[in-house]
Amino acid sequence: MRSLIRTHATEFSLLAVIVVISTVLSFATANFFSLGNAFDLLNISAVNIIFAVGLLVVLIAGGIDISFAVAASVVQYCAAIVLGWIGGGGWISGLLIAGSLGVLLGCVNAFLIHRFRIISIVATISTFNIYFGLLMFFTRGVSIYDLPDWLTDRVILFEREMPDGTWIEITLPVLVMAVCVVATWLLITRTTIGRQLYAFGDNPEGARRFGINIGAMQFIAFGWLGLMAGIGGLIQAHYAQEVVPNALYGRELDVLAAVVLGGARLGGGKGSVLGCVLGVLLISITQNGLNLMGVSPFAFKMIVGAIILIAITISNTRIERLLAFVGEKGAGR
Amino acid sequence: MTTILERVKTALGPEMAGPGLAFVAVVLVFGIASPQFLSAATFGSVAFQLPELGLLTLAMLLPILTGGLNLAITFTANIAGLTVAWVLRENGGVDAGVGIFIAGCLLALLVGAASGVVMGLVIAFTRAHPILVSLSMMIFLRGLGEFLTRGGDISGFPAFMGPIGHGSIAGIPVPLIVFIVCVVGWHVLLGRTKLGFNTYMIGSNLEATRYSGINTRKAIVLVYTLSGVMCAIAGIIMLARFNSVRIGHGESYLLITVLACFLGGVNPFGGFGRVIPVFVALVVLQLLSSGLNLIGANQHLATAVWGILLVGVMILRWVASKIRISIIRRGS
Numbered sequence: 255m256r257s258l259i260r261t262h263a264t265e266f267s268l269l270a271v272i273v274v275i276s277t278v279l280s281f282a283t284a285n286f287f288s289l290g291n292a293f294d295l296l297n298i299s300a301v302n303i304i305f306a307v308g309l310l311v312v313l314i315a316g317g318i319d320i321s322f323a324v325a326a327s328v329v330q331y332c333a334a335i336v337l338g339w340i341g342g343g344g345w346i347s348g349l350l351i352a353g354s355l356g357v358l359l360g361c362v363n364a365f366l367i368h369r370f371r372i373i374s375i376v377a378t379i380s381t382f383n384i385y386f387g388l389l390m391f392f393t394r395g396v397s398i399y400d401l402p403d404w405l406t407d408r409v410i411l412f413e414r415e416m417p418d419g420t421w422i423e424i425t426l427p428v429l430v431m432a433v434c435v436v437a438t439w440l441l442i443t444r445t446t447i448g449r450q451l452y453a454f455g456d457n458p459e460g461a462r463r464f465g466i467n468i469g470a471m472q473f474i475a476f477g478w479l480g481l482m483a484g485i486g487g488l489i490q491a492h493y494a495q496e497v498v499p500n501a502l503y504g505r506e507l508d509v510l511a512a513v514v515l516g517g518a519r520l521g522g523g524k525g526s527v528l529g530c531v532l533g534v535l536l537i538s539i540t541q542n543g544l545n546l547m548g549v550s551p552f553a554f555k556m557i558v559g560a561i562i563l564i565a566i567t568i569s570n571t572r573i574e575r576l577l578a579f580v581g582e583k584g585a586g587r
Numbered sequence: 588m589t590t591i592l593e594r595v596k597t598a599l600g601p602e603m604a605g606p607g608l609a610f611v612a613v614v615l616v617f618g619i620a621s622p623q624f625l626s627a628a629t630f631g632s633v634a635f636q637l638p639e640l641g642l643l644t645l646a647m648l649l650p651i652l653t654g655g656l657n658l659a660i661t662f663t664a665n666i667a668g669l670t671v672a673w674v675l676r677e678n679g680g681v682d683a684g685v686g687i688f689i690a691g692c693l694l695a696l697l698v699g700a701a702s703g704v705v706m707g708l709v710i711a712f713t714r715a716h717p718i719l720v721s722l723s724m725m726i727f728l729r730g731l732g733e734f735l736t737r738g739g740d741i742s743g744f745p746a747f748m749g750p751i752g753h754g755s756i757a758g759i760p761v762p763l764i765v766f767i768v769c770v771v772g773w774h775v776l777l778g779r780t781k782l783g784f785n786t787y788m789i790g791s792n793l794e795a796t797r798y799s800g801i802n803t804r805k806a807i808v809l810v811y812t813l814s815g816v817m818c819a820i821a822g823i824i825m826l827a828r829f830n831s832v833r834i835g836h837g838e839s840y841l842l843i844t845v846l847a848c849f850l851g852g853v854n855p856f857g858g859f860g861r862v863i864p865v866f867v868a869l870v871v872l873q874l875l876s877s878g879l880n881l882i883g884a885n886q887h888l889a890t891a892v893w894g895i896l897l898v899g900v901m902i903l904r905w906v907a908s909k910i911r912i913s914i915i916r917r918g919s
Contacts, residue, residue, distance in 0.1 A: 286856065304900025318718075366898060370905040373855045377901070379842050380894040387891025395687075504838070507658065511722045517694065520716045552734040563705075566715045 264517030267569065268532040272539060279543040286546050290422040298429035299538040301490045303531055305509045306516075307438040308482025310530045313513060314442060315475035316455035316522025317367065317374035321382040322479055323505040325359040326487030329386050330497045333488055334398045342402045352488035353481050359385070360480020364473040382506075389499050398497040405488075406495040427489045434482060439527040442586060455522025511562055512537050537562075601643035604907075605852055605900045606867040609623070610841045613871055617878035622829025624878055633873040638766035639828065640840055641869050645773050647815045647844040648865055652777070653810050654790045654857025655710065655717030655865070660818050660844065661837045662728035663702045667695040667822035668832040669732060672741045683745050702728065703815025707808035732834030742831035752827030762824050769820065774862040782809055843890075847872060848899050871896075 280287035305322060312319045333352045335342045343351070359381075366377040409426035416422055442448035454461040454471045462468050491497050516533025518525030540561060541554050549557075617624040643660050650657040674691030675683045675752040702724060709720045754761050766834030777783035788796040797803045826832055851868035874897065876889035 277708035360801050366901075370902045372898070372901045372905070375845075376849050376897065378856055379846055379849070380897040380901075382842055383846065383894030384891045384898075385894075387887045387889070387894065391891060507722055507725070511719065511726065514719045520718055550734065552737055553730060555726050555730025556734050557730065559723050559725070559730055562723035563709065563720070563727060566719055567713050570766070 262526070262528075263527045264569070265526060265532060266489055267356060268516065268529060268536060271565070272532065272536055274411070275536075275539060275543065279539075279546065283543065283546040286543060288416075290416060291542070291546075293422050293424055293428075295538055295542055296431075297423075297425050297493075298426045298542075299497065299534055300431040301486050301493060302505075302512065302538070303431050303534050304434045304482050304489065305505070306530050306534050307435055307512050307527055308479035308486070309509055309513050310516075310525050310527065311438060311442060311451065311478045312374075312475045313518040313520065314455045314522060314525050315471055316450045316458060317472070317475060318510075318520060319363065319378045319479055320506050320510075321359075321363060321378040321385060322483040323502040323509070324382050324385045324389070325356065325480065326483040327499055327502045328359065328389050329355045329484045329487040330491045330502075331389060331398065331499060333484075334401060334491065334497050336400055337405070341474065342404070344404055348402075348405060348488055349485060352484040354484070356480040356482070356484020356487065357477045358480065360474055360476040360478070360483065363480075364476035364567060367384045367476070368469045368472040385530065386500075386503065395499055397499065399495075401491065401495065402499065405492050424577075428492055430485060430489055434485060435527060438478070438482075441478065442527065451475060452523055455524075457523070494569055507510040508537075515562055515565060603852070603864050603867070605904065606864045606871055607849060608903075609850070609871045609896060609900060610867055610874075613874050613878065617874070617881070621878065624881055626813075629874070629881070631760075632877050633870065634763045635753075636876075637869060637873050638760075638824055639821065639837065640760035640843060640873070641766045641866070642817060642824060643771060643837065643840050644847045644865060644869060645769055645862075646817035646821065647779055648848055648853065648860070648862065649772065649786060649810045649814050649817075650717060650721075651845070651848050651853055651855070652786050652790045652857055652860055653807060654793070655807075656721060656845070657703075657706070657811065657814050658718065658721040658841065659702060659706065659728055660726040660814070660821075661814055661841050662725050662732060662834070663699050663818035663832050664822035664825060665732050665832065665836055666702070666728050667699045667819035668826040668836070669735060669741070669834070670698045671823055671826055672744070672832045675744055676741070681743055681745055685747060688745065688748065692823055695823055696816055697863040699815040699817075699819025699822070700812050701815070702818075703812040704808060704814075707811030710811065711804035711807040713758065717900040723822050729834060736832070736834055739836065740831045744826070744830060748827050749830070752830070754823065765820065765824060769817065770866050772860055776813075777862060782806060786810055790854070790859070792858075801854045818820045839890075843872070843893065846893060850897050850900055 276286070285291055305326070309319060309322060330351050332355055333348065336351050337348060340347070363374070363378055363381055366372050366381070367374050372380075410423045411426060411429055413421055413423040442451060450461065450466045451474070453464070454466055454468065458468065461471075476520060489501065489504070494501065512533040513525070513530050514520060514533075515536065516525070516531070518530060518531035537558055540558055543553055544557060545551065614625070623629070629805065643664065646660045646663075647657055657858055671688070671691040671694075673905075674694055675687060678687045706720050706724050710713060710717050751761055756764065777786065783797065785801055785803070788801065789806060790801075791801060821837075825836055829836065847868050848860065848865055849855060850871070851865030853865065872893055875892055876886065879889045879892060881887075
């Protein structure tokens with residue numbers, strides 16, 4: 255147990271913070287501690303968690319991707335058009351189209367990074383601008399509301415009436431999220447490819463000499479993120495019941511903050527699915543709690559930002575070291 | 588003749604090749620494609636649009652040179668602009684005097700510096716990754732701004748502020764003068780001062796710099812502080828140009844500033860890069876957008892072309908390195 259805590263320090267401290275915040279919120283607000291609210295949280299966070307586990311794979315492989323949220327917007331738009339052409343389709347064809355478009359866009363990044371040795375942040379900032387610029391140019395910023403019925407109909411997988419008359423429900427996004435999370439977990443912990451991704455992220459040159467196919471690693475990591483971005487984009491369209499070209503713009507940085515908060519290291523070789531999910535949940539729970547406490551929605555981002563800033567300050571510095579620094583200053587250096 | 592060429596080459600440095608070539612290419616292509624391109628009007632519009640993006644890029648440049656990143660630049664600028672607006676509104680609004688405005692600007696610079704100091708302290712003392720620190724600062728500042736303004740615009744400023752955004756002295760737009768002064772300042776800072784030297788050293792190898800007796804923490808805090816001050820200057824210029832403050836103004840510039848730095852030959856891992864090539868890269872980006880505008884395309888297409896340009900320059904750099912390696916091999 256002790257070694258488990260030591261090897262999973264980030265996950266445990268995140269869990270502890272979530273427990274503390276949840277306990278406080280349960281006493282401070284009437285509605286926080288209820289099954290309905292927990293399910294609401296899952297429904298709301300589903301898309302972000304899908305993006306987050308995809309980004310996690312890229313971060314583990316030592317890369318960074320800025321373009322995935324915009325890629326998801328491109329996938330949404332193209333998928334909506336393609337589905338119109340083929341005359342409707344269904345969930346299977348929708349997910350196939352969105353997934354393969356996403357993989358395609360992810361592979362563009364992998365190709366630039368691997369073939370031309372462009373650093374991943376440079377390559378993905380370029381593709382971010384290319385995708386977003388072209389999307390806004392061709393769509394002229396016009397949204398699509400005329401989506402197929404199967405895509406906009408809410409799919410309720412589980413519902414139950416609570417004693418107080420409210421309905422609790424789990425919707426399709428949560429199922430898709432669970433599949434994506436489990437698939438990513440299997441990929442990075444239960445397969446050879448997963449171990450190779452960690453090795454590659456930790457030490458690319460060492461991995462290369464060990465006989466790991468560097469190109470394959472890049473394509474798998476960015477392709478996986480592309481797949482998740484595509485699926486996430488389709489689910490977002492389902493959830494919002496519309497396709498707005500710039501709706502996901504800016505989401506990439508929020509997701510990145512959550513994933514890194516969950517213990518993934520910028521630089522590669524570290525990170526877990528559990529930590530990543532907890533990172534997203536921590537932010538969602540904070541926002542949800544503030545909402546229930548009646549705090550103005552305009553203040554959410556401010557408080558969330560401050561919490562992340564404090565969390566990283568504390569998680570990177572032991573309290574003793576902070577105190578020692580104060581003492582040092584006091585000694586008149 | 589060759590000595591002059593050599594001297595020019597060393598003076599410009601290897602970073603100049605990419606943006607220099609791009610500059611020539613853009614001028615040639617658009618000069619042929621559109622007869623109005625090589626006119627005073629084009630350069631006039633570039634001169635007015637350049638400073639906004641340019642000042643923010645300067646703010647991004649210093650942290651990148653230390654191997655970091657400052658993702659909070661646009662919102663630091665917004666908050667600084669908001670500070671000026673608040674000071675003006677508390678002291679008479681449209682009728683406020685020049686003194687009030689100057690006081691507001693000083694306070695804005697302090698606010699910008701404060702945001703930088705906080706980020707610098709956290710990065711220097713906890714060794715957290717700069718992307719994450721500046722990202723959380725960005726989220727915080729955006730939230731703070733939204734909280735204070737409720738997402739709306741603030742406008743109604745004294746008339747004398749107009750010329751700062753739109754006026755010109757001797758035919759040169761005032762924002763451009765401010766921008767060029769800042770470029771020169773950054774150039775001198777990086778080339779001639781101890782802090783500039785330390786910035787490059789930290790970007791190349793933080794540990795080695797620390798062991799050589801340089802106070803790296805102080806240097807990092809100073810770099811982020813200066814970055815915050817530059818954001819505040821950008822915020823004041825933006826305030827004067829739009830004659831309003833809105834949280835989210837210039838948000839789309841955030842990743843463009845990083846793009847401009849990389850286009851200007853700055854090493855993404857820090858340590859290498861100079862101000863003048865970045866300046867040329869900025870001019871190229873603005874010329875591209877003006878040129879596309881003349882042909883009839885919109886700003887969004889320009890954004891896409893900026894991304895393609897960066898990929899193109901990176902691929903050319905890769906090709907050049909391949910050729911160099913093959914020449915060296917053949918020579919030996």
